[in-house]
Amino acid sequence: xxxxxxxxxxxxxxxxxxxxxxxxxxxxxxxxxxxxxxxxxxxxxxxxxxxxxxxxxxxxxxxxxxxxxxxxxxxxxxxxxxxxxxxxxxxxxxxxxxxxxxxxxxxxxxxxxxxxxxxxxxxxxxxxxxxxxxxxxxxxxxxxxxxxxxxxxxxxxxxxxxxxxxxxxxxxxxxxxxxxxxxxxxxxxxxxxxxxxxxxxxxxxxxxxxxxxxxxxxxxxxxxxxxxxxxxxxxxxxxxxxxxxxxxxxxxxxxxxxxxxxxxxxxxxxxxxxxxxxxxxxxxxxxxxxxxxxxxxxxxxxxxxxxxxxxxxxxxxxxxxxxxxxxxxxxxxxxxxxx
Amino acid sequence: xxxxxxxxxxxxxxxxxxxxxxxxxxxxxxxxxxxxxxxxxxxxxxxxxxxxxxxxxxxxxxxxxxxxxxxxxxxxxxxxxxxxxxxxxxxxxxxxxxxxxxxxxxxx
Numbered sequence: 001x002x003x004x005x006x007x008x009x010x011x012x013x014x015x016x017x018x019x020x021x022x023x024x025x026x027x028x029x030x031x032x033x034x035x036x037x038x039x040x041x042x043x044x045x046x047x048x049x050x051x052x053x054x055x056x057x058x059x060x061x062x063x064x065x066x067x068x069x070x071x072x073x074x075x076x077x078x079x080x081x082x083x084x085x086x087x088x089x090x091x092x093x094x095x096x097x098x099x100x101x102x103x104x105x106x107x108x109x110x111x112x113x114x115x116x117x118x119x120x121x122x123x124x125x126x127x128x129x130x131x132x133x134x135x136x137x138x139x140x141x142x143x144x145x146x147x148x149x150x151x152x153x154x155x156x157x158x159x160x161x162x163x164x165x166x167x168x169x170x171x172x173x174x175x176x177x178x179x180x181x182x183x184x185x186x187x188x189x190x191x192x193x194x195x196x197x198x199x200x201x202x203x204x205x206x207x208x209x210x211x212x213x214x215x216x217x218x219x220x221x222x223x224x225x226x227x228x229x230x231x232x233x234x235x236x237x238x239x240x241x242x243x244x245x246x247x248x249x250x251x252x253x254x255x256x257x258x259x260x261x262x263x264x265x266x267x268x269x270x271x272x273x274x275x276x277x278x279x280x281x282x283x284x285x286x287x288x289x290x291x292x293x294x295x296x297x298x299x300x301x302x303x304x305x306x307x308x309x310x311x312x313x314x315x316x317x318x319x320x321x322x323x324x325x326x327x328x329x330x331x332x333x334x335x336x337x338x339x
Numbered sequence: 340x341x342x343x344x345x346x347x348x349x350x351x352x353x354x355x356x357x358x359x360x361x362x363x364x365x366x367x368x369x370x371x372x373x374x375x376x377x378x379x380x381x382x383x384x385x386x387x388x389x390x391x392x393x394x395x396x397x398x399x400x401x402x403x404x405x406x407x408x409x410x411x412x413x414x415x416x417x418x419x420x421x422x423x424x425x426x427x428x429x430x431x432x433x434x435x436x437x438x439x440x441x442x443x444x445x446x447x
Binding site for chain 2: 216248
């Protein structure tokens, strides 16, 4: 029996980077991915901030790095049982495995924008999400995006910082994504006016503030501090937004040819049931509970069960990759009896 | 029209589609720095005139972006330039106020 097998659940960027490092450490990662491709959400994106590197470039590089790992696509984990010396795992395709440790890299799902009914996603023709826009940038056709929009509006915090919608956390990356996508839209449609409606602009990362200043200075993007309260459709098919401009204290109204909703990050639905199989816990924020949120973010409360990436909370790509490397080391130390 | 003995107040809502930004656009040309204001309020907090007159460079810039006439507020400025000193985005607010005054003058 191969006693160096590590089950990696999820073939997104976290799972790929961790697997690459596990291979280098002489372990044998088994990547189980439920979809038909590796790369997770990032594989569906166009360009990554802050250097606008093509996402496909990053994914290809990561996929290249896991040569030598066992990869199961279109496969789910049916069940896992803890044994004395590891885990007995049954995959949905009927494969049985005996793994020494489990690394959960199941990432996140986007908040379903249709749940914020007041924004009209799925009801009005001109309302899309951040991920729809990324796919369109990447060349996918989208009939909701007009040929020559004059006005494009972005709404931040859709399903984030929203206690009533069941997610009071900040999804961290959407502010920066909105500013990035606003700039990309202005580059595609130089005559369009771009409006961002935000509660706070949380531009915390490396060079994010540069994007904000550029968006204002070079691209003339308008920023309005206020959450859009409702969206309707006018007779011409344009969407009409209502918000309060909280800095002037006046209600404002804007018609737009396209509305982009910045959907937030939630923990994946099946992560909870996966975690339950190995008795890992879910934290009060809906994401997986780390053994310690400062010193042991990569470890669960159960020996042999590790986490990396957005399954423990919203993260950027570089944060996820750094965590994946740290998780690989944590697994290695566990296997070596060093912890 | 029947007099019901009351009147309707004017809507305070700003229709962003219909806002006249011509003055703001002319200001942008001579003072491109106006675009990078992030509304922090440092200028107003340090302004000597603000506590007596309500003068606020932040409000001037923002309200211009919403198509409002800010001439009256401008007349409260004493041009001391303290606001320029504290602006974290390095906007030359004193110069901006002068340029705006000139635009108002020339538009007479």
